[in-house]
Amino acid sequence: MAVAMSLIPGLDEIVRQGDPKRLAEVARRIAELFLQGAANFRSDHVDLFDHVLIDLVPHTGIPARADLAERLSVLANAPRTLVGQLAREDEISIAGPLLRRSPVIDEGVLIEIARMKGQGHLLAMSERPKLSPDLTDVIVRRGDRDVVRRTAANAGAFFSQAGYSSLIKRAGKDGVLTLAVGQRDDLSDHLLKELLAGSIDVVRRRLFDVVKPSKQAAISRAISEISGVAGCVESRRDFAPAQRAILALHRSGGLNEAALLGFAKAYRYEESVTALSAMSGVKIATLDRLMAGDRHDPVLILGKAIGLEWATVRALILLRSGPARAPSPVDIENVRSNFVRLMPLTAERVVNFWQTRQSA
Known part of the structure; x- marks a missing residue:
């Protein structure tokens, strides 16, 4: 501290003279003194450096301030006011x-x-180790595509209900x-279903392939419910003759x-549903509900x-619609494009889930 104190008495004269080069040099020397001794400084020492540097550092060039910011960014006792001053600069470096x-x-x-x-x-x-819900609310509201993607992929980010609603809306x-949000450990089953409901088939399949095995069952369950397994009325069709x-x-x-x-x-x-049941191992009642979705x-x-x-899948699609309501070309x-892109392994996993669910 003795060296630092020896510099401080002359600061008033240096500032009054306003020599930019001299101000920048003094700022560099005092900043270096702080960085070299930061591990041993008490809080009052840090406050002293903070008070001095906030007036001197703005006189340094962009490269010097960028280097100082980089070195201060890893210090737990960095001068708080100086850090806030540098963090507010327009220059992103x-x-x-x-x-x-x-x-x-x-x-x-941070919120400001x-x-x-x-x-x-x-x-x-968005890359900070932890982000609070209040902060992510602002980031998701103002951020562009890259910002929101990076924030959603940050495991240390936390989102409010409104924040998640905004994420899911943008993910549509x-x-x-969608892949970033769907892989989050704190995403509830309800929100997962909402996310999947607004996504296209190929994205759903990709998400199923990249999530942890423990989450695949939740995805399969959500896809089943979206497809019409849950909440459908019982069919009045008589399948006995078929x-x-x-x-x-x-x-x-x-x-x-x-x-x-x-x-x-x-x-x-x-006959079609019964044949599908025999060929797939999925019960007729389950298939009937799926086909009616x-x-x-x-x-x-x-x-x-x-x-x-x-050709067979197409005929089944037309069967669902009926002869009077054929889908447009x-x-x-x-x-057809979705069918071509669908991976057999993904389809088999979903069918296995249907089979397991009906057994339970």
Whole structure:
């Protein structure tokens, strides 16, 4: 401290003279003194350096301030006012290191900066080890695509209910964000279902493949509910005659994809569902509810899992709609594309879940 104190008496004269080069040199020397002895300084020593440097550091150039910010960013006893001053600078090479990791920036300062500064500051902030719900509310509201993706992928970030709602809404148009949000450990099953409901099929399948095994069951359950397994009324169809017919066909060795295709093309719903049940191992009641749902996904999943050709899957899609309500060619092409992209392993996992659920 003796060296630092010896510099301080002459500061008034240096500041009055206003020589930029001399001010910058003094700032550099005092900052270096602090950095070399920071581990041994008491809080009152740190406050003294803080008081002196906040007036001197602005006279240094951008490279010098950026270097100082980088070195201060890892110190638990960095001068708090100086750090806040540097973190508010527009130049991201200066503010960035402190916003990413400095442990001495107050929550209020972070929120203030998040509300006022640009995307570079928000992006740097999104990498902090911990982010509070109040802070992520601002980041998600103001951040661009890259900022929000980075924040959602930060395991140390916490989100309010409103924050999660905003994330899920934005994820509906951003598959990468869907994957980031869907892999979060703190995402509830309810929010997971909401996230999946707004995503396209290929993103759902990708999410299933990348999450932890413990979360795959929750995804399968959500997809099943979205597809119509849960909450549907019981079917009034009589499947008994179809069961007898399919059993006889099976005994004669005639139960195959060609037979299923024939049933579907003839719009013989009960026979088609019963044949699918025999070929997939999923109960008729479950398949009936799936087929009666609002989405084509269950048909694609079943078809891919048991190795059906697109022609048969297409016939089953048309069967669901009925002869008077055929989907448009554009819709059919979109469904075909989804079927082609669907991975067999993913489809098999979902079908296995249906089988396990019906057994339970």
